[in-house]
Structure formats: C-alpha cells, structure tokens
Amino acid sequence: MIECRGVFKAFGGVVANNDISVDVPEGRITGLIGPNGSGKTTLFKSIVGHHRIVSGSIRFAGRDISKLRVQQTARLGVLRTFQKTRIYGRMNCIDNMLISVRHRKATVADMFRSYPAVVTERAEKLLEFTDLSSQRKLIAGDLSFGQQKLLEFAMALMNEPRVLLLDEPTAGINPTLINGLIDRLKRAASVFGVTLFIIEHNMPVIMNLADNVYCLASGRVLAHGTPQEIQNDERVIKAYLGGHYAVGENR
Ligand SMILES: Nc1ncnc2c1ncn2[C@@H]1O[C@H](COP(=O)(O)OP(=O)(O)OP(=O)(O)O)[C@@H](O)[C@H]1O
Ligand SMILES: [Mg+2]
Structure with a gap:
C-alpha cells in the first residue's frame, strides 16, 4: 500500500x-524500529509530505505521492499521529473528535458549527471503541496521558485513514494500559481495515503487534523481516536491541 524506493x-x-x-x-501492521536519531520520524514526515524528499520515490496504492503535501496525502487517506501528543487540551473529548475532521484547517467557527449526524455518530462510536465514552464531556487536558494517546488515536480514525502512521503510540503509557492499546490497534486494523505503520521503542509491543518489522540505523534500513527474524538478527541486536530488549526475556 505504501512503497518507498531509495528515499533520501x-x-x-x-x-x-x-x-x-x-x-x-x-491490511497489515508494519513496525519501524531503530535507535534514537536513526531517521524513523523523518521517514514518516517524508511519506505524508511534511517535507520534500531529495530523491527516491514514495507510492501510495500505486500512485506517486512523493511531491504531495500533508493536506493532499491526508485527503487520500494517509495520516499520521505525532511523537508528542497533539490534542486540544482546553476542549472536551467530543469536541476534539469533531474538530479533528481535517483539523489542520479547522477554525474557531468550526466549534460553533453543527456537524452532520454521521460525523457525531462516528465520534461517539470511536470514543466508545477507545473506552473514552464516559470521559466524552471531560476537558481533554485533564485526561491521563494514556487516555490522551487513545483520544489522539480516535481523532486520527475520525478521518477514515486508509494508512495510519503512528509515531511511538505507547510511549509514556503505563504498562498495565499498554495491552488495552495494543488490542485497540489490532482491532482498528481488522474492524476499520486500516493499514498501520508503527514506530515503537517498546520491543515486546512491536513484536506482539507487527506482521513484519524494519529496523533503521544511521538513516539506512539495517534489517527487515518477521518479528522473530528481527529479534534474532545479530546486526539488530548489536545496533539496537542489546540496550532495549534482552533476547529470551519477556517474550
Ligand atoms: N528538521 C530537522 N532539522 C535538522 N535536523 C533534523 C530535523 N529533523 C530531524 N533531524 C535529524 O535527522 C536525524 C533523524 O531524526 P529523526 O527524528 O527522524 O529520528 P528518530 O529515529 O525518529 O529518533 P527518535 O527515536 O529519537 O524519535 C537526527 O540526526 C535529527 O537530528
Ligand atoms: Mg522519532
């Protein structure tokens, strides 16, 4: 669904x-791992058109999107969430959901607009999906950090993405809540048919979630394979996993 070739x-x-x-x-979940500064977030930005790549090509569903900008790729259904959570901290959850429909272009006037029933229904359904229904009228800034991550995920789903790029979705989330998030991500892939591309530093999480994994190091693809192959790859262990994930533990 996304094909990057020789991206520089x-x-x-x-x-x-x-x-x-x-x-x-x-329809699959693809993982992206690698040390800090190895180029993971930059690749996401390259894909969504946050910046223009120097050379190489990026295709989405067979179409060249290398030169498209964020709004254009979003319209095609290529969306991303951010390493630092972006929600509207002073608005309640349901309003966050509503305003996030193409929210990069949202204006203050949108807050007073009445939304079509289909949009409000989708917002309610997604809040339920992420277990945030009872918080729907709470100010988003008052949610726990993990709930804010879930809200951000639900907000991204409002735009009916075909591909969702998630930049460290579990970072900073309490281990007991991580399983709930993993479950939601897997269900989003199957229920909503969203293709997921996920950056993670939490190795047990990515090994559990992903069908296949790419490991970057110093801006290059160091290795690619199934989670099993990646966690046993000597180069990956040396460059990255050694410090993060003792092989044999926590499987
Ligand atoms: N806008 C920018 N201007 C200058 N250098 C940048 C910019 N964005 C990223 N870099 C550099 O590019 C390299 C890759 O950064 P990137 O954010 O893609 O890493 P990452 O793999 O996402 O790391 P982390 O795991 O810490 O989030 C780093 O050396 C970083 O300093
Ligand atoms: Mg990053």
Whole structure:
C-alpha cells in the first residue's frame, strides 16, 4: 500500500534517510524500529509530505505521492499521529473528535458549527471503541496521558485513514494500559481495515503487534523481516536491541 524506493532526505549535512526502501502491505501492521536519531520520524514526515524528499520515490496504492503535501496525502487517506501528543487540551473529548475532521484547517467557527449526524455518530462510536465514552464531556487536558494517546488515536480514525502512521503510540503509557492499546490497534486494523505503520521503542509491543518489522540505523534500513527474524538478527541486536530488549526475556 505504501512503497518507498531509495528515499533520501538530508538536513544540511545530516543525512536522516539514506536510500530507504520500505513496503507497507495493505491490511497489515508494519513496525519501524531503530535507535534514537536513526531517521524513523523523518521517514514518516517524508511519506505524508511534511517535507520534500531529495530523491527516491514514495507510492501510495500505486500512485506517486512523493511531491504531495500533508493536506493532499491526508485527503487520500494517509495520516499520521505525532511523537508528542497533539490534542486540544482546553476542549472536551467530543469536541476534539469533531474538530479533528481535517483539523489542520479547522477554525474557531468550526466549534460553533453543527456537524452532520454521521460525523457525531462516528465520534461517539470511536470514543466508545477507545473506552473514552464516559470521559466524552471531560476537558481533554485533564485526561491521563494514556487516555490522551487513545483520544489522539480516535481523532486520527475520525478521518477514515486508509494508512495510519503512528509515531511511538505507547510511549509514556503505563504498562498495565499498554495491552488495552495494543488490542485497540489490532482491532482498528481488522474492524476499520486500516493499514498501520508503527514506530515503537517498546520491543515486546512491536513484536506482539507487527506482521513484519524494519529496523533503521544511521538513516539506512539495517534489517527487515518477521518479528522473530528481527529479534534474532545479530546486526539488530548489536545496533539496537542489546540496550532495549534482552533476547529470551519477556517474550
Ligand atoms: N528538521 C530537522 N532539522 C535538522 N535536523 C533534523 C530535523 N529533523 C530531524 N533531524 C535529524 O535527522 C536525524 C533523524 O531524526 P529523526 O527524528 O527522524 O529520528 P528518530 O529515529 O525518529 O529518533 P527518535 O527515536 O529519537 O524519535 C537526527 O540526526 C535529527 O537530528
Ligand atoms: Mg522519532
């Protein structure tokens, strides 16, 4: 569904993405791991059109999207969530959901607009899906951090993404809540038919979630394979997993 070929992106002298080729198959969950600064978030930004890549190509459903901007890729159904959660902290949950429909273009006037029933129904349904129904009238800034992550995920689903790029969805979430989030992500993939591409530092999570995993190091693809292959790959262990995930533990 997403095909990156030879993607190259540099910031001044820093090469953040160097000849990256990645396939994200439709209906599957693909993981992206790698040390801090290895180029994961940059690749997400390259895909959604946050910045123009220097060379290479990015296709979505067979169509070249390399030169499209964020609003254009969003319209096609390619969306991402952010490493730092972005919600409207002073608005309640249901209003966050409503305003997030194409929310990059939302204006204050939107808050006073009446939304079509189909939109409010979808918002309620997604809040239920993420277990936030009873918080629907709560100010989003008062939710726990984990609930804010769930709200952000629900907000992204409002726009009916075909592909959702999630940048560290479980970061900072209490381990006891992580399983609930994993369950939601898996169900989103099956119930809503969303293809997921997920950056994670939490190895047991990505090993549990993903059908296949890419590992970046220094801006390049170091390895690609099933979770099993990746966690046993000597190069990955050396470059990354050693510090994060002792093989044999926590499987
Ligand atoms: N806007 C920018 N301007 C300059 N350098 C940047 C910019 N964005 C990223 N970089 C650099 O590109 C490299 C890759 O950064 P990126 O954010 O993609 O890493 P990451 O793999 O997401 O790391 P982390 O796991 O810490 O989130 C880093 O060296 C970073 O400093
Ligand atoms: Mg990052």
